[in-house]
Amino acid sequence: MAQIVDLERYPLDRLDSAAGRALIDCCRADLDREGLFNLSGFMFPQLVEALLPDLQGLIDHHSFCHQRRHNIYFLPEVDGLAQGHPALREFDTVNHTVCADQIPGNPLVQLYQWPPFAAFLAAVMGKPALYPMDDPLACMNVMAYRDGEALNWHFDRSEFTTTLLLQPAEEGGHFQYRTGLRTDADPNYDGIGEFLAGDQRDVETLELTAGTLNVFRGKNTLHRVSPVRGARNRIITVFSYYENPGVRFSAQENIGFYGRAG
Numbered sequence: 001m002a003q004i005v006d007l008e009r010y011p012l013d014r015l016d017s018a019a020g021r022a023l024i025d026c027c028r029a030d031l032d033r034e035g036l037f038n039l040s041g042f043m044f045p046q047l048v049e050a051l052l053p054d055l056q057g058l059i060d061h062h063s064f065c066h067q068r069r070h071n072i073y074f075l076p077e078v079d080g081l082a083q084g085h086p087a088l089r090e091f092d093t094v095n096h097t098v099c100a101d102q103i104p105g106n107p108l109v110q111l112y113q114w115p116p117f118a119a120f121l122a123a124v125m126g127k128p129a130l131y132p133m134d135d136p137l138a139c140m141n142v143m144a145y146r147d148g149e150a151l152n153w154h155f156d157r158s159e160f161t162t163t164l165l166l167q168p169a170e171e172g173g174h175f176q177y178r179t180g181l182r183t184d185a186d187p188n189y190d191g192i193g194e195f196l197a198g199d200q201r202d203v204e205t206l207e208l209t210a211g212t213l214n215v216f217r218g219k220n221t222l223h224r225v226s227p228v229r230g231a232r233n234r235i236i237t238v239f240s241y242y243e244n245p246g247v248r249f250s251a252q253e254n255i256g257f258y259g260r261a262g
Contacts, residue, residue: 001114004107006041012116015123027124027215035179035217037124038206042213047107048166049210055098055166055235059144063096064259072154072192072222086193091152096144099258101136108164112140112239121162121215121241130241135248137258138240142166145173145234151225153196155182156218163216164237165208170230175206175214177223184220195222 007013014020030037071078071088081088100109111117113132122130133139145151150173180202181195182188205226208214216223228234251261 001110001116004043004047004111006044010039010042012120015116015120024120024123028126031124031215031217035177035221037215038208039213040209041211043107043111043164043211045209045211047211051107052167052235055103055142056144056233058098058102059096059142059233059235062102063098063144064257065094065096066257066259067092067094069093070152070154072196074154074157078189080187081189085189086197087189089193089196091154092150093152093154094145094149095151096146097258098142098144099137100140103142108142108237109140111164117239118241124215125160127243130243131245131247133240133242133248134246135254137254137260137262138249140240141238143236143238145169145225145228147228147230150227153222153224154218155220155222158240159217159219161216161218162239162241163214164239165210165212165214165235166237167210167233167235168208169228169234170232171228172226172230173228173234174226175208175216175223176203176226177206177216177218177221178203179221181222182220192222 001007001013005012010023011017011019015024027037027039069090069092071090073088077083078088100112103109118130118132122128178195178200181192206214225234249257254261
């Protein structure tokens with residue numbers, strides 16, 4: 001793993017050491033304060049660059065194009081909201097997905113399956129443990145966004161999202177988020193509707209470099225990937241962990257997200 005992750009800067013293999021505890025404390029503080037943390041150069045940039053040609057070939061010829069029109073809740077209807085409410089405005093999302101079973105032995109898969117990686121995330125999130133999915137399609141994805149494509153505004157259904165940027169776009173393709181729009185106790189539908197109608201003050205924008213690990217709490221933080229511009233794809237890896245072992249998507253979910261059941 002020392003050839004994949006910069007363990008000198010990020011000692012995931014020594015979490016019980018002083019340096020390991022300091023890393024956990026720093027990430028936890030950022031997560032509590034900002035709702036996210038970033039580890040630039042987490043994966044060696046030269047390795048990322050070496051992986052890209054093969055990944056781009058898979059994206060060009062063997063990826064699944066997932067396209068959907070959705071509201072920010074990914075629900076057909078929301079209790080307490082009339083159809084036509086501004087908070088239910090719909091957006092288009094398009095991406096191209098390569099699944100873990102298409103890249104066996106790839107360093108990205110090795111990282112995903114490496115127990116100290118899950119142990120590090122669990123420690124930062126204050127959880128007893130986190131486990132990889134028992135699903136060869138959904139567990140880890142490489143996603144690409146081409147010119148004009150975006151992951152549009154939404155709230156996550158999971159508590160947190162773990163991603164590794166492999167290639168930024170020439171223009172656009174930035175991670176943007178807006179905090180403070182809702183809480184578990186207050187859905188703030190009118191405030192969200194005003195934001196979606198164009199009142200997009202206080203939007204934060206992240207411009208990440210290749211090899212950066214990002215962990216983000218998106219359950220109550222509205223966020224998106226802005227539209228990509230230019231010939232270079234935005235390419236990112238998404239790692240999915242759960243608090244219980246053995247999690248799998250249903251065949252219907254896999255068909256919807258990846259075009260096949262398994």
